Every structure is written in C-alpha cells, then in structure tokens.
Amino acid sequence: MKPRLEYLDWVRGVAAVIMLQGHVFHSFLNPAGRVGASFQLSQFAGGMPPAIFLFLTGVTLAFLMHSGERRGESRRARVLGALRRAGYLMGLAFLFRLQLWLFIFPQSPWTDLLRVDILNSMGLAIALMSPAALVATATRVKICALAGMAIAAAAPLVSALDWSRAPVLLRSYIAPDYFSFGLFPWAAFVAFGLSVGSGLRLMRPEQVEGAVRWAALAGGLLILAGQHLAGPPYWFYPKTEFWLDHPALIAIKLGVILLILAFAFVWMRQCAGWSWVRQLGTTSLLVYWVHTELVYGRWLGVLKERLTAPQTVAAAAGVIFLMLGLSLAQTHRGRLREILAGFAARGWPERELGLSLRLRGSMSSPGPD
Secondary structure: HHHHHHHHHHHHHHHHHHHHHHHHHOOOOOOOHOOOOHHHHHHHHHHHHHHHHHHHHHHHHHHHHHHHHOOOOHHHHHOOOOOOHHHHHHHHHHHHHHHHHHHHHHHHHHHHHHHHHHHHHHHHHHHHHHHHOOOHHHHHHHHHHHHHHHHHHHHHHHOOOOOOOHHHHHHHHHHOOOOOOOOOHHHHHHHHHHHHHHHHHHOHHHHHHHHHHHHHHHHHHHHHHHHOOOOOOOOOOEEEEEHHHHHHHHHHHHHHHHHHHHHHHHHHOOOOEEEEEEHHHOOOHHHHHHHHHOOOOOOOOOOOOEEEEHHHHHHHHHHHHHHHHHHHHOOOHHHHHHHHHHHHHOOOOHHHHHHHHHHHHEEEEEEEE
C-alpha cells in the first residue's frame, strides 16, 4: 500500500508545480509577454492540474469505498461515507471563497462567493458518483469507466442547450464554461479515477508493475486517438469547442494523466528517499489554498501584470520555494513545536539574540587579508 500512496502523492506534486507556475504566469506576466510562446506553453500546461486533482479525488474515493466494503459496511453506509466526503469538500469550497472575498473586501463583489471552483466541482462530482458504492469493487471498475465516457460524450450536448433562462448558479455547476468547473465535462475525471482506483485495489502488489505498463500504453493510445478524432468527419455534434467541451480533449488529458501516473510509479521505485515534488503533493490542498491568496490577492498586488517573462520565471520559482517551505512546516509541525519549546526552555530568544549580536559584531570586525 505504501508505494501506491507515494507515487500518487508524487502525481499530486507534479500537478501542484504545474498549477503554481501557471497561476504565477497568469497573474504576474505583463501584457507584452502574453503573446509569446512561453506564456502559451505555461497556460496550456496549466490546464492539466484540475484534471489531475479530480482524477486523484476519484482514486482516493475508490479506496474509501473499497475499504468500507472490506470492513463489511452496508451499502447505505458506504454511500453515506461518500456523501460525507462530498459535503466536506463543498464546505471547504465555500470557506475558501469566503476567505478570498473577505481578504479583498470591499473591492470583491458578493457574487464571488458563489463562484464554482475546483473544490465545488469535486464535491458535486463525488455526490454524483456516490451510488457507485452500491456495487462491488470489480463492478465499479467497469461502470465508472462507462460513466466517465458518458459524461465526456454528453458535454458538447449539454453545452449546446439554451441556458439563457437557467439560474446562473445552476449553469455554472452543470454546463461547460471557461470561468468555472462545471459537472460537464470535469466530473468525467472523477469517474475515471474511481475506475482506476478500484482496479488498483483489486491487484496484488506484484501485479501493479504490469498494470503500470498497460496504463502507459493506454495513455499513449488515448493521446493519439484524441488528436486523430478531434475534428470532422468523426464528430456528429452540431456544435463543440475543443478547449471547452470536446471529448477528444478529455481523452488527451486522461492519456497524459496515465503517462504521469506510470512515470511516477517507476520514479518512486527507482529513486527512493525524500522527494520535494512528493512533499508538495502530500499537502496539495494547503498549497492550493495559500498560493491562490498569495498570487491573486493583495499580498503581491504590486506585481500584477508587471513582470517580464524572465522575472515571472523567477517569481514562479520563488512561489514554489515558499510553498515547499509551507508544506514542510505543515508536515513537521509537531517537530517544530518541540524545537521552539526547547528554545523557550533555554531562555530563547533573549539568550540567542545576544549570541547573534556578538557573532555579528565579530563578523564585521577586520580580519586577515
């Protein structure tokens, strides 16, 4: 079980790194730099983290359902467990929006509280997929894969509906949109994650390596198939936008996720030990929460759309470093409390401050040439 959790955390870490650089470029790069190839590449890659996070949410949900099944929980209890997870994420989503709104008040409109972000999408998708807990894990592999394909296939049809008379909030939660994470097509990644996670729970440890090879092959085929089928004459939809609701884009992103997953498994087996990427993945929710306020809030407002491309790269590296420090502090908070308690017991900071002043005085004195 441990290697699986490690490589899944590494995948989360990859998503976090891509997310951090993408948001820094989006917020800090000046208008002149937004026409260059570096910005386009940054934003293209920046579209992957939401899909990865949703996919991994499905994987962990599959683990939860399987654990309940092995403990002998009733079907009702397993469904309620999934719904509790959905409610928890929805609660976090509203707290997240409230915090962002309060920190920028009064410039922020109240409608920002209702914005459908990725946490909202996670909560709603889990609630939608909670009936998957009614079936056995082996069956869940199949029905969740089919559910993911159905959601992806239906996305252009849902997008083509007339939403002009629907409440804005309902449209934001359901319909494809460039400014929110609607159920279509984003819930497809949760469904696919449920399928893959259920399959992983059915395998013995020695079987996982072989499955990883098949995942890499499937990922490559999905990318090629998505590129080949992205346009006519293969699509019968009256209207579709590739970057918004196209099933081929879902297939390409799923293929990339499977390739990253396979690489993460091999990397964690060959490069045992501490990994800064995996470290970010273990606290991805905290990193997501804090960096959003840091990058889009008032804290670094002076940098908004004012940096050149090289300066933005440096800023992205700085934000990643800060988030890594925050992640380490979160992981080792118990040890930090012990260290601070030890300093306090020895009379710190008074004694340490006096020592530092004496050292600084000696360092500033003339020395040998």
